[in-house]
Amino acid sequence: MAPHAHPTDPSDMPLGPRQRALLAVLRAANAELSGQELHERLRQSSQRHGLATVYRNLRLLQRSGLVRCRKLPNGESVYAPLERDDHHLTCVSCGHSEPLPICPVASGGLALTKVLLQGFKPLFHTFEIHGLCRSCQQSEPLAHG
Amino acid sequence: MAPHAHPTDPSDMPLGPRQRALLAVLRAANAELSGQELHERLRQSSQRHGLATVYRNLRLLQRSGLVRCRKLPNGESVYAPLERDDHHLTCVSCGHSEPLPICPVASGGLALTKVLLQGFKPLFHTFEIHGLCRSCQQSEPLAHG
DNA sequence: CGTATGCTGAGAATGGTTCTCGTTTTAGCA
DNA sequence: TGCTAAAACGAGAACCATTCTCAGCATACG
Ligand SMILES: [Mn+2]
Ligand SMILES: [Mn+2]
Ligand SMILES: [Zn+2]
Ligand SMILES: [Zn+2]
Numbered sequence: 001m002a003p004h005a006h007p008t009d010p011s012d013m014p015l016g017p018r019q020r021a022l023l024a025v026l027r028a029a030n031a032e033l034s035g036q037e038l039h040e041r042l043r044q045s046s047q048r049h050g051l052a053t054v055y056r057n058l059r060l061l062q063r064s065g066l067v068r069c070r071k072l073p074n075g076e077s078v079y080a081p082l083e084r085d086d087h088h089l090t091c092v093s094c095g096h097s098e099p100l101p102i103c104p105v106a107s108g109g110l111a112l113t114k115v116l117l118q119g120f121k122p123l124f125h126t127f128e129i130h131g132l133c134r135s136c137q138q139s140e141p142l143a144h145g
Numbered sequence: 146m147a148p149h150a151h152p153t154d155p156s157d158m159p160l161g162p163r164q165r166a167l168l169a170v171l172r173a174a175n176a177e178l179s180g181q182e183l184h185e186r187l188r189q190s191s192q193r194h195g196l197a198t199v200y201r202n203l204r205l206l207q208r209s210g211l212v213r214c215r216k217l218p219n220g221e222s223v224y225a226p227l228e229r230d231d232h233h234l235t236c237v238s239c240g241h242s243e244p245l246p247i248c249p250v251a252s253g254g255l256a257l258t259k260v261l262l263q264g265f266k267p268l269f270h271t272f273e274i275h276g277l278c279r280s281c282q283q284s285e286p287l288a289h290g
Numbered sequence: 291c292g293t294a295t296g297c298t299g300a301g302a303a304t305g306g307t308t309c310t311c312g313t314t315t316t317a318g319c320a
Numbered sequence: 321t322g323c324t325a326a327a328a329c330g331a332g333a334a335c336c337a338t339t340c341t342c343a344g345c346a347t348a349c350g
Binding site: 016052056 | 297298299300301306307
């Protein structure tokens with residue numbers, strides 16, 4: 001086994017300085033950040049990034065297996081470092097989303113006991129696995145579609 | 146236990162004819178449908194629905210616990226009847242999304258064996274529970290925010 | 291230097307979804 | 321069956337996060 005244990009072996013794609021900056025902000029943050037929020041935080045500290053660059057590198061970081069993202073009901077995407085493992089209860093009515101301290105993948109058992117739901121009434125769940133499909137692992141495409 | 150076993154007891158909100166039509170198309174379909182696709186299918190069969198009406202009733206059906214939705218990486222939302230329980234493997238590179246025949250909630254065990262992944266390389270997963278938060282269960286709001 | 295290659299970012303374009311608001315339908319009642 | 325208030329509808333405009341365009345800039349290398 002290799003000395004490092006990151007997914008998609010990040011060593012094979014060295015990470016530019018902008019990507020390191022993005023990753024640093026994400027890791028420093030205590031919550032998921034949207035593209036716009038990241039852009040904002042980078043305006044203040046360190047050097048300015050263009051919005052296009054933020055999104056571009058966010059996509060690359062995602063492909064490298066360093067960053068994950070989920071889409072909020074209002075349409076915006078929020079990002080977090082992959083090593084942070086959090087899930088949420090999201091209300092289909094008001095869109096409010098609060099932490100859910102359980103992960104069906106980590107815990108072999110998955111106990112969705114009522115205590116954890118704390119009055120939240122689940123209507124449906126989403127369990128998606130994002131990654132690289134077979135063909136994209138072979139070629140190294142940038143095309144989206 | 147009540148004679149019917151639907152979530153959020155649909156009997157307390159009778160469902161208008163447009164909502165029944167939407168639900169029928171969703172149940173007849175063999176895959177998730179986007180708002181646009183639903184609008185299209187309703188143009189052909191039965192009566193025409195305006196696009197706004199499609200989205201409006203989709204939201205209501207979701208609140209009633211009859212329909213669920215997930216957001217594709219390209220931004221569009223796809224809908225399915227709640228009783229259909231399917232998940233997907235989605236590629237962060239090309240966006241392609243294929244069925245994943247496993248559900249972490251139903252199966253107590255959750256065996257993400259390599260056989261199921263079939264060469265797909267998972268980078269991260271999403272497990273979200275959507276439903277009604279406490280405050281929204283009390284009041285019956287229509288506001289979105 | 292000279293050139294090839296890739297990254298950057300201001301601004302324009304995109305496109306799914308939501309909003310607006312006048313019209314149409316429904317519901318309740320006499 | 322008429323009559324009115326409330327609710328649902330829908331064409332088109334507005335929204336807005338994200339992506340695209342493309343000229344300018346950085347870096348590598350002989
Ligand atoms: Mn997890
Ligand atoms: Mn399931
Ligand atoms: Zn709520
Ligand atoms: Zn792919």
